[in-house]
Amino acid sequence: MRSEATFALVLAALTAGCAPPALVRGGRPQTAILVSTKAAADEELAATELHDYLRKISGADVPVVTSPATSPTLIRLGTFGTEPVQGWAGRRPAAEGFALQTEGRTLWIVGGDARGALNGVYELLEGELGVRWFMPGDLGEDLVERKTILLPTVSRTGAPGFPAVRGFIWAGGPGASAWERRARAAVGSPQAFFGHNWSNIVAPTAQNKRDHPQWFALNKGVRTDQLCSANPEVVRITVEKAREFFARNPDAPLFSISPNDGLGFCEDERCRAVDRMYGVSDGSLTDRLVHYANQVLEELGRTHPDKQVGILAYLDYTRPPVSVRPHPNFATLVCHTPWEFCHIHALDDTTCPLNRRFVSYVQGWTRVCRHVGVYDYYGHFDVFTPWPIVHDIRRDLPFLRRLGVDRFMSETQQHWANQGLNFYLGSKLAFDPGRDPEALLADYYGRFYGRASLPMRRYWERWERAMAGTAAGGHGGYDWLRMFTPELVAVAGHDLDEAEALAASDREKVKRRVDFARQGWRFTEAWTLMRTNAEHEEWAAAVLAGEEAIRRLEATKGTEPQAFWVQLAVQQTQAMMQPYREAVASRR
Ligand SMILES: [Zn+2]
Ligand SMILES: [Zn+2]
Secondary structure, eight states: HHHHHHHHHHHHHHHHHHHHOEEEEETTEOOOOOOOTTTHHHHHHHHHHHHHHHHHHHHOOEEEEEOOOOOOSSSEEEEEEEESSSSSOOOOOOTTTTEEEEEEEEEEEEEESSSHHHHHHHHHHITTTOEEESSSSSHEEEEOOSOOOOOOOOOOEOOOSEHHHHHHTTTOTHHHHHHHHHHOOOOGGGGGGGOOOOHHHSSSOOHHHHHHHHGGEETTTTEEEOTTTOOHHHHHHHHHHHHHHHHHOOOOOOOBBBOOSSSOOSSSSHHHHHHHHHTTSSEEEEEEHHHHHHHHHHHHHTTTTTTTEEEOOOOGSSOOOOSOOOTTTEEEEEOOOOTTTTTOOTTTTTTTTHHHHHHHHHHHHHHOOOOEEEOOOSOOOOOOSOOOOOOHHHHHHHHHHHHTOOOOOOOOOHHHHHHHHHHHHHHHHEEEHTHHHHHHHHHHHHHHHHHHHHHHHHEEEOOOOHHHHHTOOOOOGGGGGGOOOOOHHHHHHHHHHHHHHHHSOOOOOHHHHHHHHHHHHHHHHEEEHHHHHHHHHHHHHHHHHHHHHHHHHTTTTTSEEEEEEEHHHHHHHHHHHHHHHHHHHHOO
C-alpha cells in the first residue's frame, strides 16, 4: 500500500512538472492578463472580455494586473509600441488589426491600435478557445466548458478585410451591438455610416417651402422634399451643415449629402443645364449630383481638406458619371438593390445580366472615384421569410474585395429567426473575405444545432435551392417570391419536426435554437398561405391568413435576439394585405 501511495505522489509531481503551460488548470488561474496603467477604453474592454470568457469557460477568476505577476504564464495585452507590449519584436499590425503570438510562457496580444487589441482578444477566444457568437444574446453564444485551458501555441496576424464596414446591426435590437463588436462586424469610424440626408440639410418644413421655394426640387410643377442641387444657396447650406457636423464629430471621416429616399428630383432649367453640361441625355442624375458634391467639396476643403462627402449610388443615380470627374474626397456606396439587381445569382455569376450590369457600375465607379463602397441587403426590408442568399454572400464578399471596394455596408434588418445566417456568415466574411465559407457553415450547423444539425442544414439549404430554381426563364425584382408554395413550406416544416425530435435529447440551448427557427417558419407558413390565396383571388382567405401572420409576428415580441423587427414586419405585412382587404370590401 505504502509503495503504491508513494508512486502515486511521485507521478503527480512528475505530471505537474512536465504539464504543458496553461491559462487555467483544474479551475485555478495559471495566468494573469497584463494591461497598461493607461489602458484605453477598448484595451480595458479587451481585458474584461478575456477575463469574463475565461471564467465562463473554466470558472477561474484570472486576475487583470498592471504590473507583471508571478503567475506560471502571462498574457500581455496592448497596443503596438506601448506598455505592456513594447517588448514585442514583430511589425506593427494594421489599423484595427492584431498579432497573436506565444513566446515561451508569454502570450502576446498586440493591436495595431486599441480596437485592434480588442479584435485580437475576440480572435483568440474564437479561433483558439472555441467561443462562438452565432447570434446576439445567450441563445447565440456557444462555448465548451472545461476546467483546464492550455496556453495556446499561436502565431498569427489579422486585419479587417475592408477599411470600413457598417450596417450589421442596422435596426439594433437587444444584444445586437455587443454581437456586432464581438463579430468584428463594425470597422472604421462609427460615423462612416452614410445614407439619405437631404432632409437634415434643409428641413422640408412648410415654412422653408413658403419662404425659400427655390431651395426645393421642382418636379412636375410641384416643389418636393428633394433639393434643387444646382441652386448656389443649397450648396452654401450644405457646406454649412457639413462644417457643423464635423465640429460635432471631429473624428468622422465623412458627411453624407445623399438625397432623400425615393424620386421627385428637380426638373428646372438650372438642373437641366448641369445635365447638358456633362452630356447626360438618358435621365441619369449621377453627373448633376457629383457636380453638386464637387462644389461642396471645393468650399469645404478650405477648412476641412481631409474630409469626405458621400452620395449613395442609388435609383436614378446608380450608374457611374458620364463625364464629370468626382473630387478626390468624393465617396459613394453603390446599392445592390433587390428590385433592380439580383440576389438569386452571385455578383460574379456572368450568366446573370442584372448583376453583370451592377458589376460594370462598380467597375465604372472605381475607375473615376477613390472611395467606392457597396451597399447590400443581407436583411430584407419587406420580406420577412427566409431570405436565402448565403450562396451569394459566400462568393460576393471575396469578389468585392478583389474589385477593390473600400467600404461595405449591409442593410440588416435584424429578422434573426429567418435571416440570421446571412448576418453571421456576412459578418465573418466582411472581416476576413479569405475565410473558407464551407468550414464556417459546417462549424455553424454543427455547433449551433448540435444533434439536430443534419435536418437543420437541410432546412436552410432547402430555401437556398428553391430560390435558385426561380431563375429559369428570365428573372428580376421579386420573382424569387414564387418559391414560397404551401408544398415547400410543408416539406420544410417536416425538416423542423425531425430537428425537434433530435434536439429533444440535446442541450436546452439547442432546443431553444430549433424553436427559434420554428418561430420564423410559423410566420412563413401563414404569409405563404396569404399570398397563395391572393394569387387565386381568394381575398377573404388571404386576409385571414395575413392576420394570422401578424399574430405570429407579434407573438415573438421581446426575444433576444429579436426574431423579427416586429414593428416593421407588421407594418409591411399590413401594407401587402391592403389590396386584399379592398378586394373583400368591393365584393360586399
Ligand atoms: Zn433644380
Ligand atoms: Zn440573376
